[in-house]
Amino acid sequence: MNSAPISRGFHRRPRPAAGQDGRVPPGQHVVQDFPVLSAGPTPHTPLPEWTFSIRQGGETLRSWTWPEFQDLPAETVTVDIHCVTRWSKLGTVWRGVAVDSLLDQVEHTAPFVLAFCDGGYTTNVPVKDLTSGQAWVAFGYGGQPLDPEHGGPARLLVPHLYFWKSAKWVRGLELLDRDQPGFWESYGYHIYGDPWREQRYAGD
Amino acid sequence: MAGTAVRGRLSWQTASVTSVTSETDSVRTIGLAVPGWAGHQAGQHLDIRLTAEDGYQAERSYSIATADSEPVAITVERLDDGEVSPYLTQDLRPGDQLELRGPIGRWFVWDGSDPRPLLLVAGGSGIVPLRAILRHRERSGGDVPVRLLYSARTLADVIYRAELDRPGDGVQVSYALTRRQPPGWTGYAGRVDAAILAEVAWPAGQQPLAFICGPTSFVETVAGNLVALGYPSAEVKTERFGGT
Numbered sequence: 001m002n003s004a005p006i007s008r009g010f011h012r013r014p015r016p017a018a019g020q021d022g023r024v025p026p027g028q029h030v031v032q033d034f035p036v037l038s039a040g041p042t043p044h045t046p047l048p049e050w051t052f053s054i055r056q057g058g059e060t061l062r063s064w065t066w067p068e069f070q071d072l073p074a075e076t077v078t079v080d081i082h083c084v085t086r087w088s089k090l091g092t093v094w095r096g097v098a099v100d101s102l103l104d105q106v107e108h109t110a111p112f113v114l115a116f117c118d119g120g121y122t123t124n125v126p127v128k129d130l131t132s133g134q135a136w137v138a139f140g141y142g143g144q145p146l147d148p149e150h151g152g153p154a155r156l157l158v159p160h161l162y163f164w165k166s167a168k169w170v171r172g173l174e175l176l177d178r179d180q181p182g183f184w185e186s187y188g189y190h191i192y193g194d195p196w197r198e199q200r201y202a203g204d
Numbered sequence: 205m206a207g208t209a210v211r212g213r214l215s216w217q218t219a220s221v222t223s224v225t226s227e228t229d230s231v232r233t234i235g236l237a238v239p240g241w242a243g244h245q246a247g248q249h250l251d252i253r254l255t256a257e258d259g260y261q262a263e264r265s266y267s268i269a270t271a272d273s274e275p276v277a278i279t280v281e282r283l284d285d286g287e288v289s290p291y292l293t294q295d296l297r298p299g300d301q302l303e304l305r306g307p308i309g310r311w312f313v314w315d316g317s318d319p320r321p322l323l324l325v326a327g328g329s330g331i332v333p334l335r336a337i338l339r340h341r342e343r344s345g346g347d348v349p350v351r352l353l354y355s356a357r358t359l360a361d362v363i364y365r366a367e368l369d370r371p372g373d374g375v376q377v378s379y380a381l382t383r384r385q386p387p388g389w390t391g392y393a394g395r396v397d398a399a400i401l402a403e404v405a406w407p408a409g410q411q412p413l414a415f416i417c418g419p420t421s422f423v424e425t426v427a428g429n430l431v432a433l434g435y436p437s438a439e440v441k442t443e444r445f446g447g448t
Contacts, residue, residue: 004255005218005301012260013287027253027263029287036420036444039311041427041437085265119437149424187310201308203213 020090023080025195028088034150035087039183042148043118043169050153052137053172054106061106061175066153069137072097077136079159081166082195094157095140099130102137102173110175114182115156118169123182124191125158125165127175134160137170162193162200214305216253221300222275227363230282231329232293233269238276238304244268246340247313247333247415247443250278250306254288264288267332267417267443268307271339279363281329312415312443316344320413320439321406324352325396325426327418331363333443334417342372350375353404355396355422357383378404396422398429408434417443 024030053063064072076095082088114124129135138157139146146152151168158165164184185191190199198204223235244250249267266278282293296302314322314337322341324334331354341350352371356362358381371377380392380400392400406412414435416426423444430440 003218004216004253004261004303006257007254007291007295007300007302008257009295010254010262010288010291011256011258012262027261029262036424038442038444040442041431041440042424043437086263149420184311188308201214 023090024088025082026198027200028082028086028195031087031089034089034092035083035085036149037083037085037164038149038168039121040119044148045118045153045169045171047153051171052102052154054102054175055172056106056108056110056175061108062102063172069097069139069154072101074140075136076140077157079157081159081163084162084164084189084193084195084200088195093142094136094138095143096136096138096154096157098133099135099137099156099173100133103127103131106175108175110177112176112179114174114176114180115167115170116172116174117167118171121167121169121183123156123165123167124176124180124185125156125161126179126192129158129161130173134158160194162190162195164189165193214308216303216305218301219276219304221296221298221302223277223298224296227279228361230293231279231363232282232296233277233279234292234296236276236278236304241276242307243272244276244307245310245313245315246271246336248307248309248336249333250276250304250308252278252288252292253303253305254291255303262288265308268336269332270336271343273343274339279329279332279335312417312441314340314413314415316340316346318413319348320411322348322350323405323412323414323430324350325401325414325416325418326352326354327396327422327426328356328361329363330416330418330422330443330445332417334415335364335367337415338372338375341375347374349406351404351406352377353380353396353400354378355380355382355418357381359386359389396426398432401426401429402433405430405433405435412439414440415443416440418445420444 047066050066054061080090136157139154156167156170219236219238225233253263269279270277280292283289326334385393
């Protein structure tokens, strides 16, 4: 770090910093807009065809239709989100169902989850990172239904990990005995993705 | 899905600026000498880290603009309210040093072994990784047919225009100018839409592979239209950038 070359003439841009202290992980910068990162086209699943399932070993343990999902207890949460492409957005407001409420309805002891989505996208998260009020399946953003380009009708919301873990267009959770890399994790991104430890890429 | 190669940590290393080339009023290509660079694939990106005199550091990601067989270069567009891009495009000089690490990303890449026809669709500076694909194809003697559709505000905003105006054999380049067209313009005018894509894109029956890079709304429109034209989602690779 001490040997980093100095870029003369480069300096920090004054930014509105009120309330940002300690909220922006290393290597991140705060944005006001809401950029999008996706590997392919945005899927559009009609709500009558939408389900959310918890699976294990090829078996569906529990499944909800869209109306059933809307009947689950929902929460409004305000969280900071951090994308591996280096933007952070502070104080985002979401509405969704806590993953605790979903996993409470199945019997399991699995330590890992592979979230699966429309479009074939997957991401892996340890169960301990999805429980204790740390994660949601969100279907509202900023008081509105979640836009398809931001993952609607529903996306995973795991704000303490890099935002690719908050899988868009999520359709369920596969319970696993062993950790298994998901989509971006198979293409060079970190298996866990803690922004505070800058776990961006494999090996970080 | 590709297997996961076991790799070590991507380390920050010091690179030297070898050249700064003006592409448009607001875009510069920065050539970099990177000791021990292990090579890259067309479409990958790298991270740049700048350190100010007071120790403040900022990091950003940029697509690599060159083929694997060429020295590393990035192409940067100045964003007037940006923190890093004004420095890179206006202050940086040959001989300056900066830190980088990479290459990064193994999804939005093309290594030349895939025989399918390529459809490349760029919005603005989204041309950069697609240009790397074109150069890789040319330098590796590739002969897959390519169609490139490039949307820019005006002709003066077209990056790499000199080389895109002389495409190699089997490469067809189409421009769509959204804001202003020169007199006698025979290319497309206006935003890329379903009608333009229906004309330019390979028919889905030819099993093309599509790469789209540009601002979010552009990528959303193009990707959605390609799916409507029958492209399987898995054959449409996208990379988007926000205004950061």
